[in-house]
Amino acid sequence: MRHLGVMSLTQELVATHGRLPAKPRVVVVDDDPDLRRVANLHLSEEFEIQVASDGAEGLGLALREVPDVIVLAKALPDMDGIELLASLSNHYRTADIPVVFVSARPALEEKIEGLEGGAVDYIVKPVEPRELAARLSAAVRTRSRLEELRQDIAVDPLTELFNRKAFE
Numbered sequence: 124m125r126h127l128g129v130m131s132l133t134q135e136l137v138a139t140h141g142r143l144p145a146k147p148r149v150v151v152v153d154d155d156p157d158l159r160r161v162a163n164l165h166l167s168e169e170f171e172i173q174v175a176s177d178g179a180e181g182l183g184l185a186l187r188e189v190p191d192v193i194v195l196a197k198a199l200p201d202m203d204g205i206e207l208l209a210s211l212s213n214h215y216r217t218a219d220i221p222v223v224f225v226s227a228r229p230a231l232e233e234k235i236e237g238l239e240g241g242a243v244d245y246i247v248k249p250v251e252p253r254e255l256a257a258r259l260s261a262a263v264r265t266r267s268r269l270e271e272l273r274q275d276i277a278v279d280p281l282t283e284l285f286n287r288k289a290f291e
Contacts (some may be wrong), residue, residue, distance in 0.1 A: 146171040147263045148188060152181030152207070153196035158225060158250060162194065165252035170259065178202035182210055185217050192262045193217075194255070197226035197237055205240045212241050219269075221262040225250055 149170045151162045159174040166172055173188060175181035178199040185193055193211065197204040204224060211217040223244040224237040234245045243265070244258050279286045 147192065147259075148173070148190040149192050149194060149259060150175065150181065150185050150188060150190040151194040152176075152178065152184075152199065152204075153194070153225060154200050155196065155248070158194075158196070158248070161250060161252055161255075166256055166259070169256060176200075178204075178207045182207060185211060185220070186214060189216050190220060191266060192259050193220055193222045194259070195222050195224055195242070197224050197228065197233065205236065208237075208241050219266070221266055223255075223258055223262060 147170050149162070149166065149172050151159055151172060151174045153159060153174075154176050156176075159176070162172050162174060173184055173190070175184045178201045181193075181195070181199075195204050195207060199207065204226075208222055208224075211220065211222065221243040222241065223246060224242040225246045225248055226233060226237070227248045229247045237245045243262055246255060246258065277285055
């Protein structure tokens with residue numbers, strides 16, 4: 124149920140573009156079946172959801188699908204979430220994808236480690252589906268704006284030709 128006066132990402136995209144573009148793609152990497160189920164059940168209206176249950180599967184999925192945002196567990200059975208985030212950040216296909224950490228550990232040091240490690244957000248479990256959707260929407264919007272700025276910087280607005288910055 125949505126609150127009056129608050130547009131969902133889907134409604135916002137239709138209002139802005141006059142049509143519904145492809146849904147933003149989200150890869151969820153977590154060994155917790157409850158979080159994967161919540162993502163599929165509650166986020167699939169606004170996002171195209173793909174799930175992985177461990178780090179190796181998540182890395183492969185992210186490299187193959189190049190999602191708009193990644194939800195990543197801080198603790199995984201085969202590797203630490205920080206380790207996976209470093210791998211994603213060092214690969215040209217996934218370096219610019221925002222990552223939202225989810226963890227059952229609410230300690231301040233855990234949050235700081237995740238954010239300093241490169242995550243754009245950190246959510247403590249149990250995850251509230253509407254909050255997760257709002258945070259993912261914000262990450263997608265921020266990434267979209269950055270892509271628009273990159274394009275604006277790379278192309279001269281007068282000639283519509285690539286400018287010098289596009290080659291740097």
